[in-house]
Amino acid sequence: MTRRPTIKDIARRAGVSESAVSFALNGRPGVSQGTRDRVHRVAEQLGWQPNSAARALSGERAGCVGLVLARPAHTLGVESFFLQLVSGVQEVLASRKVALLFQVVEDIDAECALHRRWWAEKRVDGVLVVDPRAHDPRPALLSSLGLPAVVIGAPAAGEEAAALSTVWADDSAAMASVLAHLHGLGHRRVVHVAGLPGLAHTERRISSLRTEAARLGLDGARSVTTDYSDAEGAEATRRILDGPEPPTAIIYDNDVMAVAGASVAAERGIAVPAELSIVAWDDSALCRVTHPRLTALVRDTSGFGRLAAQELLDRLDGAPVRDIQAELPHLEPRESTGRRPG
Amino acid sequence: MTRRPTIKDIARRAGVSESAVSFALNGRPGVSQGTRDRVHRVAEQLGWQPNSAARALSGERAGCVGLVLARPAHTLGVESFFLQLVSGVQEVLASRKVALLFQVVEDIDAECALHRRWWAEKRVDGVLVVDPRAHDPRPALLSSLGLPAVVIGAPAAGEEAAALSTVWADDSAAMASVLAHLHGLGHRRVVHVAGLPGLAHTERRISSLRTEAARLGLDGARSVTTDYSDAEGAEATRRILDGPEPPTAIIYDNDVMAVAGASVAAERGIAVPAELSIVAWDDSALCRVTHPRLTALVRDTSGFGRLAAQELLDRLDGAPVRDIQAELPHLEPRESTGRRPG
DNA sequence: TGACACCGCTAAACCGCATTAGTAGAACTT
DNA sequence: AAGTTCTACTAATGCGGTTTAGCGGTGTCA
Incomplete structure (x- = not known):
C-alpha cells in the first residue's frame, strides 16, 4: 500500500x-x-x-485512444479478425505508452453515444473506427466533435470520409484476384456468400464481384448476404446448393462461414474440391485445420492494426489527414479449390 | 469543435x-x-x-478497470474464449459507466510491469487477472500495490490467492464428467491434449485426469501439454496416434486443437467416432461447423465475464474478498464421441 | 559603464472537479 | 430579545501535473 x-x-x-x-x-x-x-x-x-489524470487535466492528452466494436454479442468471438487487429494496434500504442480503451456495444447508435461520452469525459484523445458502413453517421459526428479518428476499412463508394484518415485494403482488387483464380480453374458459376449488408466492404465486394464477373463472362455470379455467423453461412449454403443451377465455386466473406459451408457439403456428400470449390476471405487457423484445408485470401491483419494505430498517433501529433492503402491481400491456394467438375 | x-x-x-x-x-x-x-x-x-481526468484527480475513482492478456501474439485470435469473456465483462461495466482498459502483452513480466504502471499512473481502479498460473507473481504484486483485483480462474493448487477475489469454474469436476462420459462409452485408453503447462487450470485438469482415471481404472490415461495452437494440437495428435497403444479417445483443452486433431484423423483415414472419439474443452462455432460436429464441454463464458466484472465492482465499493464459483460446465454430446471400437 | 539579452531557476496560476470550512438568514428556543 | 440550531448556499483549498510570468545573476556589446 x-x-x-x-x-x-x-x-x-x-x-x-x-x-x-x-x-x-x-x-x-x-x-x-x-x-x-x-x-x-x-x-x-x-x-x-506521471499521474495520467493530472496530465490529462492540465490541457494535455489523456494518453488513451478508443476502439468500439458494434456487433451483436452472439456474432462475437467467432472471428479471429478483431483480436488480431487489436493485437497489432497495441503493439504500436504500447511502444508509445498510449493505452487502449476497448468496448463492445450492441449497435451503431450505442457506438455514437459512446464516442460522444468519451469525448465529453475527455477520456480519449482519438478513436479507431471499424466496420465503416453505408450512410455511416460516425465520420460526421467525430469531426463535429473534433475527435481525431482513423477509419479502418474503405468508406462506402461515393462517400467522402469527412476529415478522417482511412486505412484500407483494396477489396475490389482482391475480389478480382479470387475470381481470376476461379476463372482460371474453369469455373463459370460462382456464388458469393457475403457478410452484413450494411457494411461498406460488403457492398464493395458485392459490386466488384458483379463487374468483374461481367468482364470475365461469368453470368451466374451473384452475392447473398448474411450476419457472418456459422448458422447463416450454413443456411445460405444449403439454399444455394438446393437452388437451380448450383454453382461450382463459393466465396465466403469470412473463415467461419467457409468452414460451415464445407461442412454442409460434406454432410451432403458433395466432394470438395472435386464437385465444389471453396474460398475463404480471411485466413486463420480455422482454414488450416479443416480437411481439406481451405484456399484463403490472406491479409496481414495485425499489420493492418499497426498501420491504423500509427496513423492515429500521427494525427494526434498534428499530421494531416491521410488515405493509406494497406498491402493487397493475396490468395493462398490450398486443397479446397480445384478444376471445375465435368 | x-x-x-x-x-x-x-x-x-x-x-x-x-x-x-x-x-x-x-x-x-x-x-x-x-x-x-x-x-x-x-x-x-x-x-x-464529468471530465474523467478531473474526477480521478480529485481523489476519486478513475472510472476504469484494466484487463491484460499475456499471450504470445501468434496464439491470439484463434480462441473465441477471450472476446466472449470480454463481452460479458463489458456488459456489466458499461451499465455502471466504467471503462475497460485492455492490453495484450508478450509475457507475464510485461504484464506485471503494466500493472505497476497503471497503478502509478492512477489509470485504473482495479484489474481483472486471467490465466492464473503456478507460482504466479501477480497476486502478491497487486496486493502490495493495494490495487483491487479479481482473478478469473482457480489459482494453482496449494496457493492462496493472497487478498484477491476469485471467480472460477470447477475444472476437476468437469474433467470427471468428461471421463465418466467416455468411460460409459467403454473407452479405456484416453489421452488429454492440454494447453500451456504453466497455467493453473492446465495443472488442475491434468491432476484431475490422473486421479479420476485411477478411480475408474483407466490405466492408459495421460496428458501432454501444448501451446494451444492448431499446429501443436495437430502435432501432438500425430505423435499420440503413432505411439504404442494409441488411445480410443482424446480430450483437447480448446476448440481449435480439437478441430485440428479431428483433421489429422481424417487425413489418416481414422473414422470419428467409429475408431476415435474426440472431446473439445470449450464449445464454439468451430465445434458445430466441423463434420462430424464435436462433443464439447460448454461453459457460459460471457456469464463468467459478467460474474467477474460484478465482483470487481463490488470490491471497488468496499465489499470483502470473495471466492465465487461459476456454474459447472456441462458436456454437450455430439457426433464426435461414440462407443469404443471393437 | 550602462543597456540589454540570456540562462537557470522559482512563484503562481490554472485545468475541472470534490470537499471542507464558513456564513448569512430563517426558524425555533427559552 | 438573545442564543441556538438548521438550511441553503458560497469561498477556498487541494488533487498532480503544465505553463506563464518574473527574477536575480552573468555575459555581451556599444
Whole structure:
C-alpha cells in the first residue's frame, strides 16, 4: 500500500522547485544538464510515473485512444479478425505508452453515444473506427466533435470520409484476384456468400464481384448476404446448393462461414474440391485445420492494426489527414479449390 | 469543435456557485430541491458529462478497470474464449459507466510491469487477472500495490490467492464428467491434449485426469501439454496416434486443437467416432461447423465475464474478498464421441 | 559603464472537479 | 430579545501535473 510518488517528492529530494522537475522530465529547456540528470535519477529511484489524470487535466492528452466494436454479442468471438487487429494496434500504442480503451456495444447508435461520452469525459484523445458502413453517421459526428479518428476499412463508394484518415485494403482488387483464380480453374458459376449488408466492404465486394464477373463472362455470379455467423453461412449454403443451377465455386466473406459451408457439403456428400470449390476471405487457423484445408485470401491483419494505430498517433501529433492503402491481400491456394467438375 | 461544458458553465447559467452544482449533480445534501432540479436541467441541456481526468484527480475513482492478456501474439485470435469473456465483462461495466482498459502483452513480466504502471499512473481502479498460473507473481504484486483485483480462474493448487477475489469454474469436476462420459462409452485408453503447462487450470485438469482415471481404472490415461495452437494440437495428435497403444479417445483443452486433431484423423483415414472419439474443452462455432460436429464441454463464458466484472465492482465499493464459483460446465454430446471400437 | 539579452531557476496560476470550512438568514428556543 | 440550531448556499483549498510570468545573476556589446 505504498504511496504514489509525485513530482513534489522528486522536487524535495532533488532540492529544486516542482516546475524545474516538470521541465526536466519533459525535456523542456530551462534547466541545466546537471539538474536535469539529477532529477531523472531521483525520479527513477522513486519509481515515479506521471499521474495520467493530472496530465490529462492540465490541457494535455489523456494518453488513451478508443476502439468500439458494434456487433451483436452472439456474432462475437467467432472471428479471429478483431483480436488480431487489436493485437497489432497495441503493439504500436504500447511502444508509445498510449493505452487502449476497448468496448463492445450492441449497435451503431450505442457506438455514437459512446464516442460522444468519451469525448465529453475527455477520456480519449482519438478513436479507431471499424466496420465503416453505408450512410455511416460516425465520420460526421467525430469531426463535429473534433475527435481525431482513423477509419479502418474503405468508406462506402461515393462517400467522402469527412476529415478522417482511412486505412484500407483494396477489396475490389482482391475480389478480382479470387475470381481470376476461379476463372482460371474453369469455373463459370460462382456464388458469393457475403457478410452484413450494411457494411461498406460488403457492398464493395458485392459490386466488384458483379463487374468483374461481367468482364470475365461469368453470368451466374451473384452475392447473398448474411450476419457472418456459422448458422447463416450454413443456411445460405444449403439454399444455394438446393437452388437451380448450383454453382461450382463459393466465396465466403469470412473463415467461419467457409468452414460451415464445407461442412454442409460434406454432410451432403458433395466432394470438395472435386464437385465444389471453396474460398475463404480471411485466413486463420480455422482454414488450416479443416480437411481439406481451405484456399484463403490472406491479409496481414495485425499489420493492418499497426498501420491504423500509427496513423492515429500521427494525427494526434498534428499530421494531416491521410488515405493509406494497406498491402493487397493475396490468395493462398490450398486443397479446397480445384478444376471445375465435368 | 465545440468546447466541452464544465460545471462552471452550469453554475453561471443556473445562477449558483460551482460547489452547489457539484452537490446537486452528485446527489449530496446541501441544496434545495428547486435548485437541484434547475441544475440538472441546465446540465442536461448543455450535454455536460464529468471530465474523467478531473474526477480521478480529485481523489476519486478513475472510472476504469484494466484487463491484460499475456499471450504470445501468434496464439491470439484463434480462441473465441477471450472476446466472449470480454463481452460479458463489458456488459456489466458499461451499465455502471466504467471503462475497460485492455492490453495484450508478450509475457507475464510485461504484464506485471503494466500493472505497476497503471497503478502509478492512477489509470485504473482495479484489474481483472486471467490465466492464473503456478507460482504466479501477480497476486502478491497487486496486493502490495493495494490495487483491487479479481482473478478469473482457480489459482494453482496449494496457493492462496493472497487478498484477491476469485471467480472460477470447477475444472476437476468437469474433467470427471468428461471421463465418466467416455468411460460409459467403454473407452479405456484416453489421452488429454492440454494447453500451456504453466497455467493453473492446465495443472488442475491434468491432476484431475490422473486421479479420476485411477478411480475408474483407466490405466492408459495421460496428458501432454501444448501451446494451444492448431499446429501443436495437430502435432501432438500425430505423435499420440503413432505411439504404442494409441488411445480410443482424446480430450483437447480448446476448440481449435480439437478441430485440428479431428483433421489429422481424417487425413489418416481414422473414422470419428467409429475408431476415435474426440472431446473439445470449450464449445464454439468451430465445434458445430466441423463434420462430424464435436462433443464439447460448454461453459457460459460471457456469464463468467459478467460474474467477474460484478465482483470487481463490488470490491471497488468496499465489499470483502470473495471466492465465487461459476456454474459447472456441462458436456454437450455430439457426433464426435461414440462407443469404443471393437 | 550602462543597456540589454540570456540562462537557470522559482512563484503562481490554472485545468475541472470534490470537499471542507464558513456564513448569512430563517426558524425555533427559552 | 438573545442564543441556538438548521438550511441553503458560497469561498477556498487541494488533487498532480503544465505553463506563464518574473527574477536575480552573468555575459555581451556599444
